[in-house]
Amino acid sequence: MTGYVLGSFTPDEQSELDQVIQDAATACDLIVAKGVVQAMNQMNARR
Amino acid sequence: MTSTRFILIAGLGNPGNTYSRTRHNIGFLVVEAIAEKAGIAFNKTRFDATFTRTTLHGQEVFLAKPLSYMNRSGPPLRNLTAYFKIPATDMIVVHDDMDLTFGAVKISQNRGSGGHNGIKSIAETFGTQILSGYASGSVTLIPPPA
Numbered sequence: 057m058t059g060y061v062l063g064s065f066t067p068d069e070q071s072e073l074d075q076v077i078q079d080a081a082t083a084c085d086l087i088v089a090k091g092v093v094q095a096m097n098q099m100n101a102r103r
Numbered sequence: 104m105t106s107t108r109f110i111l112i113a114g115l116g117n118p119g120n121t122y123s124r125t126r127h128n129i130g131f132l133v134v135e136a137i138a139e140k141a142g143i144a145f146n147k148t149r150f151d152a153t154f155t156r157t158t159l160h161g162q163e164v165f166l167a168k169p170l171s172y173m174n175r176s177g178p179p180l181r182n183l184t185a186y187f188k189i190p191a192t193d194m195i196v197v198h199d200d201m202d203l204t205f206g207a208v209k210i211s212q213n214r215g216s217g218g219h220n221g222i223k224s225i226a227e228t229f230g231t232q233i234l235s236g237y238a239s240g241s242v243t244l245i246p247p248p249a
Contacts, residue, residue, distance in 0.1 A: 061127040061199060062117075072206050073132075079208040080133040080197060081140065084112050087195055087210065089160040096210045 109189045111165045112137065113180050115198040115221040118170045127173060130197040130221075134166045150182035165189070174220040177228025191229050198222060 065073055079102075086095035114130030122128050138145060138155055145153040145168065154167035165187065169179040184191060198221055203209055216222040 062122065062125050064124055069205055076206050077132050077136045081136045083208050083210050084137060084195055085159060088110055088162050088164060092212055099208060099210050
């Protein structure tokens with residue numbers, strides 16, 4: 057398990073990585089802008 | 104006289120090039136992306152963390168990366184929050200999460216460590232205060248290996 061989390065991204069993951077990072081940055085932005093409860097309601101319903 | 108409120112967005116990871124593009128470093132990658140979008144660099148290093156300051160939606164925000172290795176993430180964050188007088192409840196922690204499917208982003212609050220060594224260190228360092236109300240941004244990835 058340790059090797060897995062410390063491992064590099066697979067090519068499939070790599071292709072999604074920029075979007076994942078952007079989504080997570082958006083989540084942080086929402087928490088700052090709207091507070092954690094509203095951010096959770098908006099973000100956690102997405103996927 | 105009013106004092107400025109700060110929020111700390113802490114991305115967890117391990118320092119060094121060896122780990123820079125690994126699953127465990129997603130927290131670093133996210134705060135780096137926020138800084139890049141804001142046009143700023145991590146230009147301060149203190150308390151075993153590198154950090155910078157910006158404004159998001161009119162709110163003063165620190166972005167930080169602990170440099171102490173994942174399983175010792177708590178002490179640098181405790182020292183930063185103490186120095187800048189940031190309540191633990193105003194800290195957002197960005198980290199990988201083995202319980203989520205790759206690509207999923209979830210915001211959670213009042214959660215345990217889920218076996219994550221960085222969160223475990225933060226919980227141990229901050230005590231129950233952090234578990235009872237931090238504005239955690241729990242991010243992303245990593246299904247367990249098949």
